[in-house]
Amino acid sequence: MTIVEAPRAVTGGVDTHLDLNVAAALDDIGGLLGVEEFPTDAGGDRRLLAWLQSFGIVMRVGVEGTGSYGVGVARALRAADIAVVEVDRPNRMVRRRQGKSDPLDAIEAARAALSGRASGKAKTRDGNVEAIRALTVAQRSGRTTRTTTLNQLRHPGFCAPEPLRQRFQGLSAAAMALEAAALRPRAEGDAVIFATKTAMRTLGRRVAVLDQEKADLDELLGELMAKTAPELLALHGVGVITGAALLVAAGDNPERLRSEAAWAHLCGVAPLEASSGKIVRRRLNRGGDRQANAALWRIAMVRMRSDPRTRTYVARRVEEGRSKPEIIRVLKRYIAREVYRHLPRG
DSSP states (O other): OOOOOOOOOEEEEOOOOEEEEEEEETTTTTTTEEEEEEEESHHHHHHHHHHHTTSEEEEEEEOTTTTTHHHHHHHHHTTTTTTEEEEOOHHHHHHHHOHHHHHHHHHHHHHHHOOOHSSOOOOOOSSSSHHHHHHHHHHHHHHHHHHHHHHHHHHHHHHHHHHHHHHHTTHHHHHHHHHHTOOOOOOTSHHHHHHHHHHHHHHHHHHHHHHHHHHHHHHHHHHHHHHHHHHHHTTTOOOHHOOOOOOOOSSSOOOSSHHHHHHHHHHTHHHHHHHTTOOOEEEEOOOOOOHHHHHHHHHHHHHHHHHHHHHHHHHHHHHHHHHHHHHHHHHHHHHHHHHHHTTTTO
């Protein structure tokens, strides 16, 4: 009688870096099968996968940083129909007890995936939402740079020599940028006036360039959002920017979110249990995706001003003695529930 051994079930773990990934393989009872290093290019990802498969059937792989250094290896694993689990950085207590090294981090990632301590499905980052994320990064950077540039422009406008200062007195920031962009410095005149005009014209034209970049990005984002999540945009108070922040938090595969409660926790609007002894209480959740949390806050502000249902609710809660921050926290939780039902799937 011939006994055929069943293929070994393997769980992998990957500690990701810019130029090098460190992989670890465990058997189904947590025994270490091996640790190996691989480059982060496409060839290295293929060799990493082949190395894991050499031990048996790969069931799942825990990957650190699937949204940054681990994007490439996560895509390669998903292309091979292997479940990729998002793993947070190793537990600090474990690090203090065992030390810190890349092989130890890879082993810990594999153990987190095997035990179920890490069970979150990673974002696929291969569809319209990933394109939206890239555009929002550029848009957010441009918005920050524009604000900084306008602040820098106002200072020389206040401190310029008197004839120039009078020209910009009383103008708004946007009007000052337009006026500054049209300045014509003359080198043969006063050196201070020439330098001040040159600086202000440079800053004014920079604002104009940023405004054009914003318009181009807004157009692209609007088209992508209308194609990807028209139902989400139809909700009261949800615009292109707020909708994009919520979509980016959910990812291209929102089905990875097991429930509406998981979505609320991801957005940081699910109260956390903080009870002890005879005291039963919950505290504010300061974790989660802060961009999505801010988007829910903006939606709540819009609805408190213009949505009859929300205004009625707020009035009732105020009569009950609730504070405004408490009411906003509850509204954000309700809005997260409504948004979850309208996230695009498939």
